[in-house]
Amino acid sequence: MCSAKTFPANLLKMKNNIAERLLKIKAGIPQGVQLVAVSKFHPAEAIKEAYDAGQRIFGESRAQELKQKFEVLPSDIQWHFIGHLQTNKVRMLLPMVSLFHSVDSLHLMEVIDAEAKRIGSVANILLQVHVAREETKFGFSPDEIIEAIDTPQIKNMTNISVRGIMGMASNTDHIPTVEAEFKQLAHIFHDIKSKDIFPEFNILSMGMSQDYQLAIQCGSNMVRIGTDIFGNREY
Ligand SMILES: *Cc1c(COP(=O)(O)O)cnc(C)c1O
Numbered sequence: 001m002c003s004a005k006t007f008p009a010n011l012l013k014m015k016n017n018i019a020e021r022l023l024k025i026k027a028g029i030p031q032g033v034q035l036v037a038v039s040k041f042h043p044a045e046a047i048k049e050a051y052d053a054g055q056r057i058f059g060e061s062r063a064q065e066l067k068q069k070f071e072v073l074p075s076d077i078q079w080h081f082i083g084h085l086q087t088n089k090v091r092m093l094l095p096m097v098s099l100f101h102s103v104d105s106l107h108l109m110e111v112i113d114a115e116a117k118r119i120g121s122v123a124n125i126l127l128q129v130h131v132a133r134e135e136t137k138f139g140f141s142p143d144e145i146i147e148a149i150d151t152p153q154i155k156n157m158t159n160i161s162v163r164g165i166m167g168m169a170s171n172t173d174h175i176p177t178v179e180a181e182f183k184q185l186a187h188i189f190h191d192i193k194s195k196d197i198f199p200e201f202n203i204l205s206m207g208m209s210q211d212y213q214l215a216i217q218c219g220s221n222m223v224r225i226g227t228d229i230f231g232n233r234e235y
Pocket residue numbers: 038040061082083207208209210224225226227228
């Protein structure tokens with residue numbers, strides 16, 4: 001026998017949970033801090049629940065998955081791309097994505113700029129900076145990013161708006177480590193901002209489910225929260 005009898009009750013419970021968790025998190029986030037609801041690996045129905053509770057910014061990490069959700073969900077959703085970005089996905093993603101969080105090379109910037117020129121748009125991007133101890137994470141190192149923004153090519157990228165930086169702290173319970181990394185990211189953010197190279201440079205994207213409160217204390221104004229809203233992901 002199938003479990004049709006219990007299924008609707010479970011679904012209802014899950015639905016309420018998403019809206020409830022979302023609203024609770026939002027209530028605890030100061031004004032001026034934007035919430036990106038990270039919906040990767042969760043179905044369109046889950047996103048719709050958060051949408052109906054008022055959420056409009058969603059983060060996805062895979063190009064094809066974002067496209068499928070984009071096609072079935074309301075058009076006033078702002079899609080943020082937070083996963084590792086490959087140059088061959090830029091053309092497909094550009095018309096759908098309002099902010100790219102994970103731009104990690106000059107070459108990728110050039111590709112985005114060229115594609116945005118081609119379709120007559122301006123792409124909003126964050127430069128991903130790697131400060132965590134994990135070696136697998138992508139991004140510019142703190143030295144590389146300062147070097148990169150000083151290169152002459154940057155000035156010719158007229159179809160990119162560099163809006164800020166994105167970073168992740170180490171995946172550890174050791175709070176002083178996480179705090180030091182967030183402080184380092186905040187320092188890099190203010191350093192670049194003070195150089196006045198990018199007119200719209202005002203986003204510091206840092207903080208996930210397990211560390212967003214600390215990130216906000218360290219100056220984050222955009223947090224990316226998945227698990228605490230949608231529950232665990234099944235990969
Ligand atoms: C998956 C992901 C998140 C969300 O992580 P949670 O721990 O589920 O909140 C945030 N940022 C990036 C870059 C991610 O890949």
